[in-house]
Every structure is written in structure tokens, then in C-alpha cells.
Amino acid sequence: MASLNEPPAVDLAGVVAGYGRAAVLEGIDLRVDSGELVGIVGPSGAGKTTLLRLLTGEAARYDGRVRLFGEDVTARPPRRLGLVPQLGSLDWDFPLRVRQAVLLGLAPETGRVPWFSRPEHRRADAMLDRLGILEYANRPISDLSGGQKQRVLLARALVRDADLLLLDEPTSGVDIATRHDVLHLLGELNADGITIVLTTHDLNWVATHLPRIVCLNRGVVADGPPTQVITTENLVLTYGAPMRVIHDGASVVVVDEEPLVGRLPAAPSDAV
Amino acid sequence: MDLLVEPFGYTFFVRAAVAGVLVGGMCGALSVFIVLRRMSYIGHGLSHAVVGGVAIALALDLGLYVGAVASTVVAAVLVDRVGRRRGLHADASIGIVTTALFALGVLVVSRLPVRVNLDAMLFGNILAVTTQDLLVSGGVALGLGLVLLRWWKTLVAVTFDPDVSRVHGIRTAATELSFNLLVAAVVVASIRVLGVLLIAAAVVIPGAIGRLVSRSIGTILAVAVGVGVGTAVVGLFASFHLNVPSGPSIVLVGAVAFVLTYGTTAAVSAGRLRQVRLATRESTT
Ligand SMILES: Nc1ncnc2c1ncn2[C@@H]1O[C@H](COP(=O)(O)OP(=O)(O)OP(=O)(O)O)[C@@H](O)[C@H]1O
Ligand SMILES: [Mg+2]
Numbered sequence: 001m002a003s004l005n006e007p008p009a010v011d012l013a014g015v016v017a018g019y020g021r022a023a024v025l026e027g028i029d030l031r032v033d034s035g036e037l038v039g040i041v042g043p044s045g046a047g048k049t050t051l052l053r054l055l056t057g058e059a060a061r062y063d064g065r066v067r068l069f070g071e072d073v074t075a076r077p078p079r080r081l082g083l084v085p086q087l088g089s090l091d092w093d094f095p096l097r098v099r100q101a102v103l104l105g106l107a108p109e110t111g112r113v114p115w116f117s118r119p120e121h122r123r124a125d126a127m128l129d130r131l132g133i134l135e136y137a138n139r140p141i142s143d144l145s146g147g148q149k150q151r152v153l154l155a156r157a158l159v160r161d162a163d164l165l166l167l168d169e170p171t172s173g174v175d176i177a178t179r180h181d182v183l184h185l186l187g188e189l190n191a192d193g194i195t196i197v198l199t200t201h202d203l204n205w206v207a208t209h210l211p212r213i214v215c216l217n218r219g220v221v222a223d224g225p226p227t228q229v230i231t232t233e234n235l236v237l238t239y240g241a242p243m244r245v246i247h248d249g250a251s252v253v254v255v256d257e258e259p260l261v262g263r264l265p266a267a268p269s270d271a272v
Numbered sequence: 273m274d275l276l277v278e279p280f281g282y283t284f285f286v287r288a289a290v291a292g293v294l295v296g297g298m299c300g301a302l303s304v305f306i307v308l309r310r311m312s313y314i315g316h317g318l319s320h321a322v323v324g325g326v327a328i329a330l331a332l333d334l335g336l337y338v339g340a341v342a343s344t345v346v347a348a349v350l351v352d353r354v355g356r357r358r359g360l361h362a363d364a365s366i367g368i369v370t371t372a373l374f375a376l377g378v379l380v381v382s383r384l385p386v387r388v389n390l391d392a393m394l395f396g397n398i399l400a401v402t403t404q405d406l407l408v409s410g411g412v413a414l415g416l417g418l419v420l421l422r423w424w425k426t427l428v429a430v431t432f433d434p435d436v437s438r439v440h441g442i443r444t445a446a447t448e449l450s451f452n453l454l455v456a457a458v459v460v461a462s463i464r465v466l467g468v469l470l471i472a473a474a475v476v477i478p479g480a481i482g483r484l485v486s487r488s489i490g491t492i493l494a495v496a497v498g499v500g501v502g503t504a505v506v507g508l509f510a511s512f513h514l515n516v517p518s519g520p521s522i523v524l525v526g527a528v529a530f531v532l533t534y535g536t537t538a539a540v541s542a543g544r545l546r547q548v549r550l551a552t553r554e555s556t557t
Contacts, residue, residue, distance in 0.1 A: 081440070085436055101432070103425075104428065107429040108442045116425070156436075
């Protein structure tokens with residue numbers, strides 16, 4: 001999809017990064033071309049969020065190269081970046097209506113008057129429509145469900161015509177149906193040419209749905225399509241725990257090596 | 273009727289009324305962001321820093337406003353710096369920075385032979401509003417109005433989500449520092465009318481009332497400015513007729529307004545719930 005002379009959307013080479021103490025990420029080489037959809041998986045503390053923060057200029061880079069669209073990441077992130085934070089990081093009681101929250105995505109580029117222009121409203125509404133939440137445009141954001149909130153954040157990132165979307169755990173805290181919807185939506189956006197990098201805890205969800213995944217644990221352990229990347233060896237390297245991988249046609253399913261119950265002490269028989 | 277007209281026979285009251293309207297409106301506007309940013313003690317802290325600055329300025333024979341401005345600017349910048357440190361929130365940095373400046377002022381006052389009318393400074397004194405005070409209030413109000421008009425969307429975006437705002441290209445750090453400096457300016461301009469001890473309430477109550485009645489930030493701003501101006505005017509009349517300091521009377525009027533709003537909104541939502549329950553029961557039977 002990427003043309004030969006277009007620089008990659010994300011280009012990390014020999015990156016060592018952290019938060020001013022010992023490095024959290026080491027020896028990261030990662031290239032994401034324009035138009036790709038990539039999932040980052042790894043255990044808690046692996047550095048998934050840190051990797052995203054590196055791209056937004058929030059985590060300190062000690063060494064190596066971090067480029068977005070061919071430009072070094074500096075304090076001022078590029079215009080083409082859209083960020084979707086974790087749901088829990090925001091105050092959802094904040095007195096905003098859905099449309100207003102989405103319009104805030106245009107705040108960096110809007111005019112000098114205190115209101116948003118008609119064309120800006122149309123852009124926001126088109127995005128709300130696209131994400132299926134136009135009917136909630138005038139609702140306070142506090143009244144939304146988790147999935148709807150997720151869409152508001154997506155719309156806010158997309159309304160500014162972002163080419164590269166970064167999402168930190170877009171599916172945590174939503175139910176299976178919503179998770180499916182969000183994934184479907186990301187697939188559609190990706191089909192429209194938007195490059196997407198997301199992190200997730202959900203191996204099976206990622207494994208069965210994304211074209212490319214990156215297993216991360218301080219460094220890149222494996223990288224490629226799920227059917228190749230998700231192997232028992234890679235999972236041991238990434239998670240440090242044995243897991244069984246079941247291949248079923250084109251998809252893969254990861255299960256615990258042993259059933260959890262088997263590892264627990266046998267319950268006394270008279271227990272309820 | 274006389275009660276309303278009579279005070280305007282006095283020049284000092286006219287001046288005070290103008291100052292009160294300006295100060296009430298400014299504090300009301302800022303209170304929206306102060307409440308949303310959970311930094312309710314910023315007014316309390318900065319106004320204490322003013323005491324320090326004024327004392328030092330008097331000791332050095334500089335103007336009142338020079339000391340007030342210098343100390344609040346220093347305090348606002350330090351509060352901003354300290355609050356940026358991971359693990360410290362605005363409340364901690366406000367508590368440390370501004371109280372230290374207050375303490376410094378008290379020390380200076382106790383060591384040097386300066387006479388400060390502490391009462392007027394602590395509780396506000398409408399008798400003392402000078403033309404210079406009016407000019408300062410007017411200037412700050414104009415500045416605040418222009419900033420709010422020009423940067424309203426930026427301020428809302430940064431208050432709601434500073435991290436994403438920064439990534440999306442807003443200069444978040446500069447916005448936050450500017451906001452703190454604005455608060456400092458408003459505090460300086462408000463001391464004469466409200467007094468050091470009472471500014472804290474004036475920059476919280478209107479925003480809190482706004483939040484009770486609306487879930488849309490624009491409406492909240494309008495309500496807060498209205499409440500700020502209204503409580504200032506009513507409070508000034510009370511101050512005149514009851515012969516009490518203006519600060520406490522304005523704040524008490526605000527507190528009463530808050531209690532009334534709180535009660536009314538609670539009653540309204542309880543009533544709504546009751547209606548929905550009734551309707552549900554009727555439709556199921
Ligand atoms: N702001 C910070 N300052 C210092 N260390 C941090 C900071 N944020 C994260 N870390 C450390 O960096 C490491 C990686 O954290 P990160 O948040 O990137 O992990 P993660 O893969 O996103 O985990 P999770 O799946 O739990 O979200 C952790 O060991 C964590 O302790
Ligand atoms: Mg994380």
C-alpha cells in the first residue's frame with residue numbers, strides 16, 4: 001500500500017527509551033508503513049504504553065531513531081497524528097456534549113473566535129455519523145456507555161484528518177460485542193488508508209483479527225502475521241509462561257497450558 | 273427602593289459597585305476552570321502570597337500593586353513548576369508555595385516598622401476602593417475577557433484532556449502557565465473588594481453553582497459570570513446597609529445561592545425520578 005518513496009509512518013531503529021531511570025525499552029527496531037494496522041501485545045509492564053508515548057514524544061529516548069512520516073519526533077508532534085487514550089484516563093463527568101468533545105479535536109487548528117465554524121460542525125457530525133453515534137451528538141458525555149465513549153475519542157482523533165492513529169488498549173473495559181464493533185470500525189478506517197497502531201492485552205482478539213502483531217517485552221520478540229507470530233515459543237519468550245496454541249484453519253487460539261483449576265489445591269469436598 | 277438608590281449617592285459606593293461587578297464577573301469566569309481543574313485552593317493560596325508580596329513591597333517602599341503582582345506571579349509560576357512534578361498535584365504545590373510566601377510576608381512585617389491595615393486586607397473594604405483599583409480591575413477584566421474569547425476552545429481542550437491536547441498540537445504547558453498567571457492577575461485585582469481570606473470562595477462558588485445547573489461548559493460559564501456579578505452586587509448592598517466588610521457579605525450571599533441551587537436541583541431530580549417511577553408502574557399494571 002505504501003509507495004516506495006514515501007517514508008514509513010513509524011520508523012524506530014535501535015531505540016532505547018524510558019523515564020529517566022533504567023531503560024524500559026531496548027533495541028527496538030520497528031517499521032510501520034502507511035496503511036498498516038498493527039497490534040502491540042505483551043504482558044503488563046512490557047512497555048506497550050511506553051512505545052506509544054515514545055511516538056508522541058512523552059517518553060524519553062536515550063538512543064536510536066524515532067521518526068514519524070520521516071520526521072524526527074520532537075516536543076511538537078506532527079500534524080498527522082491522532083491519539084486515542086485509555087477510557088479511564090479521562091474525567092467523563094466533564095461538562096461537554098458529545099459533539100463538543102469531538103470538535104475539541106479541531107482546537108489546535110480552529111479560528112480565533114470562541115465557537116467552532118459551520119464547516120467544522122459539519123466535519124464533526126460527519127465523523128459522528130460515520131462512527132454511528134450521531135444520534136448522541138447533544139448528549140452529555142457522562143451519559144454514554146463505554147463503547148460510545150470509545151467512539152467519541154476515536155471521532156475526536158479522526159476529525160482532524162489524522163493519517164496515523166495511536167490507540168492504547170481500545171478494547172479494555174468494553175464488552176465482547178462492543179469490542180467487535182470497535183475492531184470492525186478500525187478495520188474500515190484502515191481500509192480507508194489510515195495507519196493504525198494499537199496496544200492490547202487480548203491475545204486471542206488480536207490474534208484472530210489483526211493482519212500484523214508485534215510481541216513486545218522490553219524489546220521486539222516477534223513481529224508478523226498472527227499465524228506466524230503466535231507460537232508457543234514466542235509466547236514463552238513474551239509472557240514467560242507456557243501457553244498452548246491451537247491452529248484452526250486460518251485462525252489461532254491461545255489457551256492456558258494447563259487448566260487453571262488443575263493448579264489450585266483441591267477444594268474440600270464439603271465446601272459449597 | 274431607597275435602599276437600592278441611596279448608596280449610589282456616595283461616590284465611594286459607585287466605585288465599589290463598579291469594582292464589585294468587575295471582580296464578581298472575573299472570579300465567576302475563572303471559577304469554571306478552577307472547579308473543573310480541581311484547584312479550588314488556588315485563590316486561597318495566591319491571595320495569601322499577595323500578603324507576603326505587599327508586606328515586602330511596603331518594607332522596600334515600593335507600591336502596593338508592585339508587591340502584589342510580583343508575589344502572585346512568582347507564586348503562580350512556582351505552583352505551575354511544582355505541580356508538574358509527577359506525584360504532586362496542584363493542591364500540594366499551592367499549599368507549599370503560597371503559604372511559604374505568606375510566611376515570608378509575616379516575617380517581614382514583624383521585623384520592619386511597616387504599618388499594614390491587616391483587617392482591610394484580609395476581609396476587603398469597599399470604602400477603600402481607589403480610582404487606581406478601578407483601573408486595575410478594569411484592565412484585568414478586559415484582558416481576561418479577551419483571553420477567554422481568543423483561547424476559549426484551547427482552554428476547554430486542555431482542561432478536559434491535557435495529554436491528548438498536547439499530542440494534537442496544542443501548547444499545553446504554555447496554556448496552563450498562562451491560566452495560572454491569569455488567576456494571579458484576577459486575585460490581585462480582587463483583594464480590595466473581597467479580601468485575602470475570602471477570595472477562595474469567590475473563585476469556586478459560581479463555577480460550582482454552574483455545574484449544578486448545567487452539563488455544558490458554555491452554559492456553565494454564563495451562569496458563573498452571572499452568579500459572580502449578582503452575588504457581588506447583592507453582597508455590596510448588604511455590606512453598605514449592615515455596615516459589615518464587603519468580602520464576607522459577598523461570600524455569604526454566594527454560599528446562600530449555592531445552598532438554594534443545591535436544594536432546588538436535588539428536588540428537581542428527585543421529582544423527575546418519581547415521575548419516571550410512576551409512569552413505569554402505570555405502564556406495567
Ligand atoms: N511514568 C513512568 N515513570 C517511570 N516508569 C514508568 C512510567 N510509566 C511506566 N513505567 C515503567 O515502564 C515499564 C513499562 O510500562 P508500560 O506502561 O509501558 O507497560 P505496558 O506494557 O503498557 O503495561 P500494561 O499492559 O499494564 O498497560 C513498567 O515497568 C513501568 O513500571
Ligand atoms: Mg499500558
